Amino acid sequence: MLDINKIRKDFPILQRKVNGKPLVYFDNAATSQTPQQVIDVIVDYYSNYNANIHRGVHTLSQEATDKYEAARNTIQKHFNAKHSYEIILTAGTTESINLVASGFASILKKEDEIIVSALEHHSNIVPWQMLCEKTGAILKVIPMNQEGELEMDSYTELLSDKTKLVFVNHISNALGTINPIELIIEQAHNVGAAVLIDGAQACPHVKPDVQALDVDFYVTSAHKICGPTGVGMLYGKEEWLTKLPPYQGGGEMIDQVSFEKTTYAGLPHKFEAGTPNICGGIAFGAALDYMNAIGFDKIANYENELLAYGTKRLLEIEGLKIYGTSKNKTSVISFNLQGIHPYDVGTLLDKMGIAVRTGHHCAQPIMTFYNIPGTVRASFAFYNTKEEIDALIEGVKKAKMMLS
Amino acid sequence: MQSIQEIQDEIIEEFAMFEDWEERYQYMIDLGKNLPLIENQFKTEDNIIKGCQSKVWVHAEMNEDILSFSADSDAIITKGIIAILIRAFSNQHPKNIIEANTDFIDKVGLKEHLSPTRANGLVSMIKQLKMYAIAYQTQIK
Numbered sequence A: 001m002l003d004i005n006k007i008r009k010d011f012p013i014l015q016r017k018v019n020g021k022p023l024v025y026f027d028n029a030a031t032s033q034t035p036q037q038v039i040d041v042i043v044d045y046y047s048n049y050n051a052n053i054h055r056g057v058h059t060l061s062q063e064a065t066d067k068y069e070a071a072r073n074t075i076q077k078h079f080n081a082k083h084s085y086e087i088i089l090t091a092g093t094t095e096s097i098n099l100v101a102s103g104f105a106s107i108l109k110k111e112d113e114i115i116v117s118a119l120e121h122h123s124n125i126v127p128w129q130m131l132c133e134k135t136g137a138i139l140k141v142i143p144m145n146q147e148g149e150l151e152m153d154s155y156t157e158l159l160s161d162k163t164k165l166v167f168v169n170h171i172s173n174a175l176g177t178i179n180p181i182e183l184i185i186e187q188a189h190n191v192g193a194a195v196l197i198d199g200a201q202a203c204p205h206v207k208p209d210v211q212a213l214d215v216d217f218y219v220t221s222a223h224k225i226c227g228p229t230g231v232g233m234l235y236g237k238e239e240w241l242t243k244l245p246p247y248q249g250g251g252e253m254i255d256q257v258s259f260e261k262t263t264y265a266g267l268p269h270k271f272e273a274g275t276p277n278i279c280g281g282i283a284f285g286a287a288l289d290y291m292n293a294i295g296f297d298k299i300a301n302y303e304n305e306l307l308a309y310g311t312k313r314l315l316e317i318e319g320l321k322i323y324g325t326s327k328n329k330t331s332v333i334s335f336n337l338q339g340i341h342p343y344d345v346g347t348l349l350d351k352m353g354i355a356v357r358t359g360h361h362c363a364q365p366i367m368t369f370y371n372i373p374g375t376v377r378a379s380f381a382f383y384n385t386k387e388e389i390d391a392l393i394e395g396v397k398k399a400k401m402m403l404s
Numbered sequence B: 001m002q003s004i005q006e007i008q009d010e011i012i013e014e015f016a017m018f019e020d021w022e023e024r025y026q027y028m029i030d031l032g033k034n035l036p037l038i039e040n041q042f043k044t045e046d047n048i049i050k051g052c053q054s055k056v057w058v059h060a061e062m063n064e065d066i067l068s069f070s071a072d073s074d075a076i077i078t079k080g081i082i083a084i085l086i087r088a089f090s091n092q093h094p095k096n097i098i099e100a101n102t103d104f105i106d107k108v109g110l111k112e113h114l115s116p117t118r119a120n121g122l123v124s125m126i127k128q129l130k131m132y133a134i135a136y137q138t139q140i141k
Helices: A004-009 A036-049 A059-079 A093-104 A126-135 A152-158 A181-190 A238-243 A278-294 A296-315 A342-351 A364-370 A386-403 B004-016 B021-034 B076-089 B094-099 B122-137
Strands: A087-090 A113-117 A138-142 A163-169 A194-198 A217-221 A232-236 A254-257 A262-264 A320-323 A332-337 A357-359 A375-379 B056-063 B066-073
Touching: A036 A059, A036 A278, A059 A087, A059 A278, A087 A093, A093 A126, A093 A163, A093 A194, A093 A217, A093 A232, A113 A126, A113 A152, A126 A138, A138 A152, A152 A181, A163 A181, A181 A194, A232 A238, A278 A296, A296 A320, A296 A332, A296 A386, A332 A342, A332 A386, A342 A357, A342 A375, A342 A386, A342 B021, A342 B076, A386 B021, B004 B021, B004 B076, B021 B076, B056 B076, B056 B122, B066 B076, B066 B122, B076 B122, B094 B122
Parallel strands: A113 A138, A113 A163, A163 A194, A194 A217
Antiparallel strands: A087 A232, A217 A232, A254 A262, A320 A332, A332 A375, A357 A375, B056 B066
16 A cells, blocks of 8 residues: 555645645646655755766766666666667657657658557657658557557557568556567567657556566656656667667767777767766666656556546436547546536636646547547546545536536 | 727626636636537538647638627637637727737736647637738728
């Protein structure tokens, strides 16, 4: 069991009032809140050992380098990567995806095929479309069903020896569906295609084991896992990271530079040009430590409880429809009130201190599939409570009354 | 004809009567519901103010140097905001619309809709109305 009262005390922001009401924060799928333990690490960095890393001979630089590399090791252990140099620290999921897409521009040929899913975030659609435009490769889409699940039979049919890459999110940001990535990876490998899994929505809820998954690339952002914004990671198998060309040129990523020829640094520095988000990287490690200390099994169990309770209570409201009804989902509930625009519901909930996301959640193809302009999305984290869900229910009822 | 300033003062006075956000928003919702519908032929892609939350269509028409607006949205609170804007800016000479100040928004307690995250909020709507006024102003001899 989680000691929720104790956990809530770790998050100073949860004491806040919004529009005169106690904050109910249900926009965790957009960004999670930051515990004091992580805030302390950020303050400590800037107060005590802020310096540029990897090159300085002075004490501060060495301390900062040690902590930054220790964070990389923490991330490696968390995801069970074989080597720490297979963890590339990036600005976040979007940059990680763009890094891989950009690398494949020199590998793909015309008529090669790449497969994405209908459940993707725009950040896992647009870079591949741009890649297709550049290379003449063809983008194929795994369709979804009414429950918001991928049609796996169609996926099998899409795969062929032309398939070079498959990109799927581990968990859908708009609907919360957990995709069967083990099967997706296995089938892609059977035709010789590489797989990138977007784990931005999964990492707050599960602890992925990249070796057990045998995934080629796995990407995520720290700010979904109690860490700061502007930092994330790309895990890539060593063979792939060696094969891909550097993403950006600059300092840190070189071995030797002359005007005739530059040789690149080894992994991971080949992909880490320029001064990185040093403090962010260190805090990313601290955030994983914080969550691991609580335990992902406990977190998942508790969030499933919140999901079941929230689903049951929301469905008590007449005219409320939930989108994304897979049995296999995380604590994300996307819904609409019949005949009412999600923006109106979200605006009124905000007046009551309840933070939800409204709109298309950067997943317009899903909204087009359901023929809706968007949804109201409530996403729960391990620091939320059933009492807060009760406040949401009262809020939705009140919004419905005002808008009907 | 009432001036834009006079109308805005009137709106500010009306909103001052509300005691809390609920009354204020209920009033806007009611305004939204009562906003005369835009003719379907004007609900075109060209007339959409692009944003990521709700859709807003605005149509402008000029008769004898007087510019009038009609508009619609798929979200009701947005429609209420439009109703307020139309009341303030419609049926005016383009020159007056261009020159009108818009600080009444602040005074009626709708400042939160000025935030850039409300992509279809007041800022883009006011900008669009003023753009129409500038365009039509050039047609006046």
